[in-house]
Amino acid sequence: MDMTSSTTSTNHRTAAAFEQYVSARRSIVEGTVFFLEAGAHLDEVRRICTGSDIIFAPGADIGSDGHEVGYTGSFQDAGDEMLLDGRHAFELQDYLAAPFISIVGLTVVQQNSAAGLDAFLQDADTARASGVFVEQLLSGAVLLDSRASFSGLDTGAELVRVHVTAAGEYRDGPDGVLLGVIGDLREELDAAAAASAGPGRAFERIVARSEFDDAVASRPWLGRYIAALDLLRQWDGAHAQPAISGFGGHLVGALDDRRRAAAATSPEAPFLVTGFDGDFVLVEPRTRRRFRLGADAARGAECLIATGDEALAAEMLAEDAGSSPASAGAAVSEIRARFADAGVDLLSFSGAVA
Structure with a gap:
């Protein structure tokens, strides 16, 4: 067996799974990606997972077997850092702080609040009106949380990711709708996801669904803005944007x-x-x-x-x-x-x- 090839494949799958968790966009992972804030809930999450799911959980002793990936550090508050599978280092930042930070490595930017979500939308308005983009979002090292909600494409009802809070809540991402709690059956989570389908599901903890839907409806070009960010990342490091x-x-x-x-x-x-x-x-x-x-x-x-x-x-x-x-x-x-x-x-x- 080619161990180098196997390691490369595992690394790629881990990176793709984490990107799916952050973005809420389906990657090469066919199942659901679970991210646990606390290792105490690992056994319960294992109980409801299928063979195509992937679990990210704290604890360096959890080996990367294709389905469970351990991480060290913390990933709950702005400024937190974690090491995923002993290889991939990520920093967590709040969107409100994004224009003022230096991107020195892989960074996840979360909205975290109604103010953060509004700041993102206002920056999109500015880019459309003036052509000026938030420089940090143009870095290839930045992952924007719940970007699928802004993509303009159908997000569907399927359960792409689940964020498991330290309190034992199942949510669609850190800012998302409550899908259930530890002890619930998988069928109950799937039913909750289907009942709450739509891009606003990813932000229901911080803003009312109707408010989010109105904000997106008034910006039918928002998906093109997201695509423009992706495009400009190809010029990351160029002398001028x-x-x-x-x-x-x-x-x-x-x-x-x-x-x-x-x-x-x-x-x-x-x-x-x-x-x-x-x-x-x-x-x-x-x-x-x-x-x-x-x-x-x-x-x-x-x-x-x-x-x-x-x-x-x-x-x-x-x-x-x-x-x-x-x-x-x-x-x-x-x-x-x-x-x-x-x-x-x-x-x-x-x-x-x-």
Whole structure:
């Protein structure tokens, strides 16, 4: 047996499972990831777990056998540090402090309060209006708690993670809805998860579900903001942060008038990025394919992505370039066809709103 390969596989599974616990987004782990604040509840959690579940519990004596992973240290309050499986070191930070800290290693950022959640949403508003992102969130070392709740994608009703508090509560993450208590059956947890399905489930301890739902509904572009953060992490360490179309404005100024043209909101819609060297790059987020564009092609592609309509895109481009509607129409049609030949439909993510 190749022990190096086995160790690498175990490390990867451990890292993926912990990311699933933090993000509430399904990874390679088919079951539920349980994170225990106290080792006293380990036997009860074992009793309700299945073979596809993974348990993180305090205690260095718990070996990593693919299903149970021990950690040392503490991971409950801002500033806490833990060592997972003797290999992966993580620090816990509060979102309110995030803009003021230095990221020196793997860091989990939690909202922790209604004020923290509101700060996250306000920072998203700022990024969309000005193109200025919280620098710490652009680090590849940062994991944002419950990011799936902001993704714009269906979170479903399944039990992806369970946070087990020191008091013996089962919750959907540290800030999430109460699913049950130690002693409950697995069927009861699954039923509670199904009954509380929806992105607001992850924050029900700190904010009312209706308040969260209203905040997200008023920001239909929030999933695209999360995708933009992921995209910008690819430039982590670059001399300057690239600009993303739709965050802080557009190349084509007419697109900034939301009364006339919507802005792309889907997290899966292509991104138009302007690098610090002035180059234009279109990124297809699902595959991370990149297409380098000239200035004219970039403007045409931007109009197509932002409007989701070829005729309106031509109208906006004609106004910006001072060209005739016919020539602008031919240009956007050609750009759309070129990307279609490459397997990218620039209009397949329409339905954007202002």
